Amino acid sequence: MPSQVSIHPGLDRGVKAGRADFNGGTLVCACTERPVKVGIKGTVFHNHACGCSKCWKPEGATFSVVAVAPHENVTVLENGDKLKVVDPTALIQRHACIKCGVHMYGPVERDHAFKGLDFVHPERFQEQGWPEPTFAAFVSSIIETGTPPAAMAGVRSRLRELHLEPYDCLSPTLMDVISTWVAKKAGTLQE
Structure with missing residues (x-):
């Protein structure tokens, strides 16, 4: 029997698998008048549930749902003035709608392993079938936003029920990307 711990309104009833042929679409903010629209060409990668205190989360969510796309694949289509x-x-330079607060895209522009990537919330796609989250990152950070430490075992258990392996940082693959970048910059790893 699944736990009653709430993770995210879009994940609490189970993680819905994405389509292998998903090829991008349009992210739309929550405004009913003049919504901000951002086009994503191609798919998104490294989709995950994120517990950090900086990511945008919809009402009732303990975690956000966030993925990345190459910066050159992200274009503001409408109402960028908002x-x-x-x-x-x-x-992460999170660009948010000044009216509804939804974070629409967040490029990494300074020297970092993730430079050239934009963080996006795929749940804002108007199209269905985007790649599903495959892990949970910065799980301990939900304590910073009010989750009691005593609840953490239940949160981690619920994430595992949803097949989202919980990490208190990023997934091993992404941590390897960061460490490889740091080692190359320091000259301790040759290309």
Whole structure:
């Protein structure tokens, strides 16, 4: 019997598998008038549930759902005048709608292993079939947003029920990408 711990309204009834032929679409903010629309060419990668305190989360969500796309595949289509960077000092330059608050895309522009990637919330696609989340990142961070530490075992158990392996940082693959980038920059790993 599944746990009653709520993760995200779009995941609580089970993680729906994406379509192998998903080829992008349009992200739409929550505004009913002049919604911001952002086009994504191609698919998204590394989709995951994120517990960090910086990601946008819909009402009732403990975790966000976030993935990445190459920056050159992301284009503001409509009402870009409503976008503002949430925190100009952050690594991820989250562009949010100033009316509804939805984070539409977040490029990494400074020198980092993720430079050239934009973070997006695939649940905002108007199209169905985007790749499903495959892990949970920054799980411990939900304590920072009010989850009692005593609830964490239940949260991790629920994530595993949903087949989202919980990590207190990123998945091993993404941590390897970061460490490889750091080693190459330091000269300890040759290309």
